[in-house]
Amino acid sequence: xxxxxxxxxxxxxxxxxxxxxxxxxxxxxxxxxxxxxxxxxxxxxxxxxxxxxxxxxxxxxxxxxxxxxxxxxxxxxxxxxxxxxxxxxxxxxxxxxxxxxxxxxxxxxxxxxxxxxxxxxxxxxxxxxxxxxxxxxxxxxxxxxxxxxxxxxxxxxxxxxxxxxxxxxxxxxxxxxxxxxxxxxxxxxxxxxxxxxxxxxxx
Numbered sequence: 659x660x661x662x663x664x665x666x667x668x669x670x671x672x673x674x675x676x677x678x679x680x681x682x683x684x685x686x687x688x689x690x691x692x693x694x695x696x697x698x699x700x701x702x703x704x705x706x707x708x709x710x711x712x713x714x715x716x717x718x719x720x721x722x723x724x725x726x727x728x729x730x731x732x733x734x735x736x737x738x739x740x741x742x743x744x745x746x747x748x749x750x751x752x753x754x755x756x757x758x759x760x761x762x763x764x765x766x767x768x769x770x771x772x773x774x775x776x777x778x779x780x781x782x783x784x785x786x787x788x789x790x791x792x793x794x795x796x797x798x799x800x801x802x803x804x805x806x807x808x809x810x811x812x813x814x815x816x817x818x819x820x821x822x823x824x825x826x827x828x829x830x831x832x833x834x835x836x837x838x839x840x841x842x843x844x845x846x847x848x849x850x851x852x853x854x855x856x857x858x859x860x861x
Contacts, residue, residue: 696709696856698853701850701851702847702848703730703731703732703734704729704731704738704847704849704851705731706726706851707726707727707729707853708727708818708820709724710723710818712800715801719799719801720797720799720800721800721801721802722801722802722858723787724748724786724804724820725784725785726783726784728782728784729779729780729781730778734778735777735778737773737774737841737846737847738776738847739771739772739829739839739847740771740773740774744805746786746820746821747807747823748786749818749819749820750802750809750811750818750858752816753814755817758811760808761808770836771832771836786805787803788804788808789803800860816858816859817855817857817858818856818857819852819854819856820852820853820856821850824849825848
C-alpha cells in the first residue's frame with residue numbers, strides 16, 4: 659500500500675510538472691504568434707507590416723494613412739532608401755473582391771528621398787499617405803491617397819494588397835535623381851516584400 663501511495667504521489671507530481679511545461683510552451687508560442695501577426699516573410703532580412711489610421715485633414719476630409727512598418731530580421735544594420743510618398747504598390751478590393759479603380763480627383767504632393775538605417779531587431783514606420791489636396795469634406799468619404807493608388811472610399815470593409823519591389827536598377831536610377839545622396843548603391847537594401855489581404859474597415 660505504501661509503495662502504491664508513493665507511486666501515485668510521484669505520478670501526480672509528474673503530471674503537474676508536465677502540465678506546467680505544456681502551459682509555458684503554449685503561452686510562449688501564442689505570444690510569438692501575436693508578435694509576428696501580420697508580418698510579411700522577410701526579403702533580404704527585411705519584413706513588413708501594414709496598418710491603417712484614419713485622420714481628419716485641414717480641409718476636414720477623412721484620410722486613410724497606410725503605415726508601413728519595416729523590421730530588420732538580421733544581425734546587421736540595413737540601409738534603406740526611403741522615397742517619401744513612394745512606398746510600393748497598393749491594390750484595394752471591396753468586400754465583394756471587386757478591385758477599386760483609381761480616382762482622378764486626388765492629386766499628389768511633392769516627392770523626396772533619404773537613406774535611413776534600420777538596426778537589428780528595430781522597427782521603422784513610414785506613412786505612405788501622399789499629402790495631396792482637393793479632397794472631399796464629405797463625412798462619408800475616406801481619401802486613400804498614395805503615390806500608386808488614389809481613390810475616395812465609402813464606409814465598409816476592404817482588403818488591401820501591398821508590394822514593395824526594389825532592384826539594383828531602381829536604386830541606381832533613384833540615386834541619380836537624388837544626387838544629394840552619396841551612398842554606395844550596392845550597400846542599399848533591395849528585395850521584394852509582399853503583403854496580401856490586409857483588412858481595412860472604414861466606419
